[in-house]
Amino acid sequence: MTEKKTLKRFASVFLASSLIVGALAGCSSNEGTSSTGGSSSSAGESSDVIKIGANLELSGAVASYGSSIKDGAELAIEEINAAGGIDGKQIEFVPVDNKSESAEATNAAIKLATQDKVTAMIAPATSGNAIATAQIANQYKIPTVTASGTAPNVTENEDGTINDFVFRTCFIDPFQGIVAANFASNELEAKNVAIYADNASDYAKGLAASFKEQIEANGGTVVAEEAYVADDTDFKSTLTRIKSANPDFIFIPGYYEEVGLIVKQARELGIEAPLMGADGWDSPTLVELAGAEALNNTFITNHYSSEDPEETIQGFVEAFNAKFSESPNAFHALGYDTVFFIKDAIERAGSTDGEAIQKALAETENLSLITGTFSVDEKHNPVKSATVLEYVDGVQEFNSKVNP
Template sequence: MKNVWKIALAASLSAALFLTGCGGGGGSDEGSSGSADGDTIKIGVNYELSGATATYGSSSVEGIDLAIKQINEAGGVLGKQIELVEGDNKSEPAEATSLSTKLMTNDGVVAVLGPATTGNFKATIPVADKNQIPVISGSATADDVTVDLDDDGNPTEVKEFAFKICFSDSFQGITMANFASSNLGATKAVIIMDNSSDYAIGLAKNFRSTFESLGGEIVGEEAYIAGNTDFSGILTKIRSMDFDVIFLPGYYSEAGLIIKQARDLGITAPVLGADGFDSPTLLELAGASALNDVYYSNHYSSLDEDPAVIQFIEDFNAEYGKDPDAFNALGYDTAKFLCDAIERAGEADPIAIKDALASTESFAGVTGTFSIDENHNPVKSVVVIKLTDGEPSESIKI
C-alpha cells in the first residue's frame, strides 16, 4: 500500500510539473507577441465538439477544415498558410468565454470562428471587444447577436467585433409565414413551439405577427420543452381544431417525434419548420412515411444547381464520404468569408480584418451570395425545402 502511495505521489508531482511546464512555455513563446508573425496566420476555432449541441459544432468544423485545406493547397492567404487552433467549448457559455480568452491571449489568433449556437456565441463577444479581435459565427441565428435591440426590436448599437453569416430568426419566421400564406394558401395555422429555446420563441413570434398581418389566423398555440418525448396530449387537442398548416419551430430531436406522432394520429396538414429541422436524425426519428408535406427554411440546399454548390458537394464527398448538411456548408462559408476578408485587408491584423469583414460586398458562398449590412448581418436569400418520403424533393429560393 505504501508503494502505491509513493507511485501516486510521484505521478501527480510529475503531472503537475508537466502541466506548469507546458503552460509556462505557451505563455512565453507566443504570449502577447500578437498576431501574424512568422509564416502562418493563426485562426481560432471555438466550437461545440462535445455536449448538447455537438452535432452543430462538429459539422461546422468539418466544413471549416475542408475550406482551410483548400485555401492552403491553393497557396494560402497573403502568401501565408492558415493554421487553425481548435478547441472544444463543451456547449457551455462559460467554457466558450474561457476558450476564446485562451485563443486570443495565449495563442495569438487574428480572428475566432464560432461558436455555432447563439448563447455560446454571445458569451464570447465581450472577450472579442476586450481583446479587439473579431469573432464570426456561421449559425447563431438570433436577431440580437451582432447588434443590441431595444424593446421593440429596433437595432440600437452594433457590436463592433461580432459578425454572423446566417440570416436571423425573425427573417425565417417571416419567410415561413409568407410561404404558408402565398405558396400553400393557408389561412389558419397552429403553432407548436419549444418553450425552452430562445430560437423557437423568436421564430414563433415573427411567424405569428407576419401571418396575422397577411390576413391569416392562429387558431391554436401549444408549447413543449426540449427533452419531451410524448406529445400525444398536445396533438390530440390540436386534432379537433380546424387548421391548414402546423408551424413547428424547434429542433429536429423533438420535431421528428412530433411529426411522427401527428401523422400516426391522422393529422395530415402540412408541417412547416425552420433550419432546426436540418439533420439526418429527423428522418431517423420520424420515419420516411411520416415526412410528407413537410417544409422548412434552410441556409442551403443540396438540390441547388449553382456550379459552386455542386463543386462543394463533390469536394465534401471526396473528403468525408457523405453529403454535406447546412452546418457543413455554413462552416465552409465562414472560413472562406474570413479568408476573403484577410486577403482584402492586405494584412493579418485583427482591426484591419474587422473593417474588411464589415465592408464585405456580394461574397459568393455556397449558402448564397451576400453582403454585410451596417448591423453586421448578411443580406441573403433563404431556401425552403420540401420533404417527400423523407427526402428533399424540391427547393424554393425566396
C-alpha cells in the same frame, strides 16, 4: 494503531503537499508557456501562418452542429491552403470544444484569444454560446464569425449597440420566420395556423415570434400556440390539443431530435395538415426518426440545398462527398462559407490586424458563396436569400428561393 495513524497522516500530508506542488508547478509552467506565447505572437505577426480558431460544440447536446461546421471549415481551409493560402500564408486551424455549454464557450474563447492568439475566430454554432464569446472578441479585437448563430442579439445588444467584432454567415431568425409565414399564406393558402415551438431554445422562440407577427399581418389567425421542452419524447398530449383546434398549417420551429418525433406522433394522431420548420430540421436523422411517409407534406426553410442545380453548389457537394463521403448539410455549407468569408476580409484588409479585418468584414459586399451571395448590413448581418425545401418520400426537394 498509533503507527498506522501517523502513517495515514503522513500519507495525507504527502498527498496534500503534492497537490499544492502540482498546482504551483502548473502555475509556473503556465508562466513559462504564457511568456513564450507572448514572444511567439509578436514573432507570429511576421510568420507564415494565419491562425483561425474555432470555438465549436464538438461534444454535448448539439455536438452534431459544431462538428458539421468543423468539417465544413476543414474542407475550406484545405482548399485554400492547397491553392497557396491567404496572401501566401497558410491557414492553421485551431478547433476547441465548448461542450455545448455557454460557460465553456467563454473559456474556449479566452483560450483562443490569449493562448493560441488567433487572428480570427469561428464562433459557436448556437446563439447562446456565441453570445458568451462576444465580449471576449470585442475585448481582444478578434474578428469573430458565427456560422449558424441566428439570434439577432448575437451581433446586436439589447440597447441597440453592435458587437463590433462579431459577424455571422447565416441569416437571422426573424427572416426565416417571415419567409415561412409568407410561404404558408401565399403558397399553401393557410388561414388558421398553429405554432408548436421548442421553448428551451431561443432560436425556436425567435422564429415563432416573427412567424406569428408576419402571419397575422398576412391576415391569418393563430388558433393554437403551444410549446415543448427539448429532450421530451412524448408530444401526443399537446398535439391532441393542437388537433382539436383544427389548424390547416402547423409551424414547428425546433431541432430535428424532437421534431422527428413530433412529426411522427402528429401523423399517428391523424393530423394531416402541412407542417413546416426551419434549418434546425436539417439532418438525415430527421428522416429516420419521423419516417419518410410521415414527412410528406412538410417544408423547411434552409440556408441552401444540396439539390440546388447551381454549378458552384454542385462543385462543393462533390468536393465534400469526396472528403467525408456524405452529402453536406446546411451546417457543413455554412462552416465552409464562414472560412471563405474570413479569407475574403483578410485579403481585402491586406493584413492580419484585427481592426483592419473587422473593417473589411463590415464592408463586405456581394460576396458570392455556397449559401448565397450577400452583403453585410449595418447590424453585421448578411443580407441573403433563403431556400424553401419540401420533403418528398424522405428526400429534400428544392422548392423555391426567397430573396429578402
